[in-house]
Amino acid sequence: MSIKLNTRQVGDVTVLDLAGRITLGEGSSTLRDALKELVAKGDKKILLNLGDVTYIDSSGIGELVSGFTTVTNQGGSLKLLGLNKRVKDLLQVTKLYTVFEAFEDEAEAVRSFA
Amino acid sequence: MDVPVEGQKEVLNRDFDSTLESVDIAEAAIFSAGEREGFDEDDLHKIGMAVRECMVNAVVHGNRYHENKHVHVQVTIGSNSLTVKIADQGEGFEPSDVPDPLAEENLLRHSGRGVFLIRAFMDEVHFRKLVPFGTEVTLVKKKAV
Numbered sequence: 001m002s003i004k005l006n007t008r009q010v011g012d013v014t015v016l017d018l019a020g021r022i023t024l025g026e027g028s029s030t031l032r033d034a035l036k037e038l039v040a041k042g043d044k045k046i047l048l049n050l051g052d053v054t055y056i057d058s059s060g061i062g063e064l065v066s067g068f069t070t071v072t073n074q075g076g077s078l079k080l081l082g083l084n085k086r087v088k089d090l091l092q093v094t095k096l097y098t099v100f101e102a103f104e105d106e107a108e109a110v111r112s113f114a
Numbered sequence: 115m116d117v118p119v120e121g122q123k124e125v126l127n128r129d130f131d132s133t134l135e136s137v138d139i140a141e142a143a144i145f146s147a148g149e150r151e152g153f154d155e156d157d158l159h160k161i162g163m164a165v166r167e168c169m170v171n172a173v174v175h176g177n178r179y180h181e182n183k184h185v186h187v188q189v190t191i192g193s194n195s196l197t198v199k200i201a202d203q204g205e206g207f208e209p210s211d212v213p214d215p216l217a218e219e220n221l222l223r224h225s226g227r228g229v230f231l232i233r234a235f236m237d238e239v240h241f242r243k244l245v246p247f248g249t250e251v252t253l254v255k256k257k258a259v
Contacts, residue, residue: 024170025134057166058227066224086159093234094227095216 003027004052005034013045013110014038015081019052022060031060035067035078044076045113049106051082056090068100077101081109122197125150126189130169132177132202137169140187144198151191154258160235161196161255167228168200168251176204176249194257195237201250209241 003026004019016034021027038046048064050056056064064080071078080102083091091097103109125147130136145162153161169185177183183203190197213220215227233239238254 023166024137024174057163057170058225058231059170061227062224065222069222090231094230095221099221 014043017049021055023057024059028059028063031063046078049081122190129184141166164232164235172202176202198253203248
């Protein structure tokens with residue numbers, strides 16, 4: 001299964017629910033396009049829900065990092081929600097766990113944007 | 115590719131097209147081989163991920179999706195290890211030239227983490243320049259005891 005994506009609004013925070021694999025090809029390009037669209041719309045508070053993401057490769061990590069820098073450069077924030085152990089390990093081994101703000105609880109994550 | 119040494123069993127030896135579909139097929143085939151040999155779930159994930167990164171490098175950076183170039187994959191099983199050799203037909207590269215993705219100035223780069231992850235997930239990784247062209251990467255995972 002490649003990536004599935006759903007966008008919803010919680011107050012002024014845009015939550016992007018992702019499911020499946022974020023790998024080079026369809027997975028990473030779908031995520032890239034979705035983030036570009038949100039930034040183009042002017043969304044500045046973006047929460048990526050990775051709770052149902054089963055696998056991320058280096059290309060997927062690259063898209064998370066690019067999304068983070070693009071949103072930050074536009075004066076916004078991009079945060080992560082629901083990392084499973086493998087994704088967390090991957091962010092730790094690449095030292096990106098120190099870059100992203102990550103949450104386990106959605107309500108807490110949404111409040112953090114206030 | 116080498117003939118398997120005594121005590122090693124060859125479980126895969128084939129050419130793949132230079133496509134992203136080949137990356138998925140090779141990853142799944144090697145994951146299954148590791149599963150049959152009793153590698154635990156955590157190691158299978160690491161093997162699958164290292165193979166994926168290596169195949170992507172071979173297809174995208176080595177062969178540049180060239181339809182006349184192939185990626186050769188050989189998998190052998192030893193008494194307590196799995197060895198994967200992945201060879202492309204590209205111009206080759208110098209692994210030591212790849213910037214350190216953990217360096218502060220590279221942390222937010224979009225790409226450049228593949229070789230680092232391959233090394234992080236496997237017990238042994240060797241790069242060999244092939245003559246007249248190409249790069250062969252050998253990945254070794256030892257079974258947890």
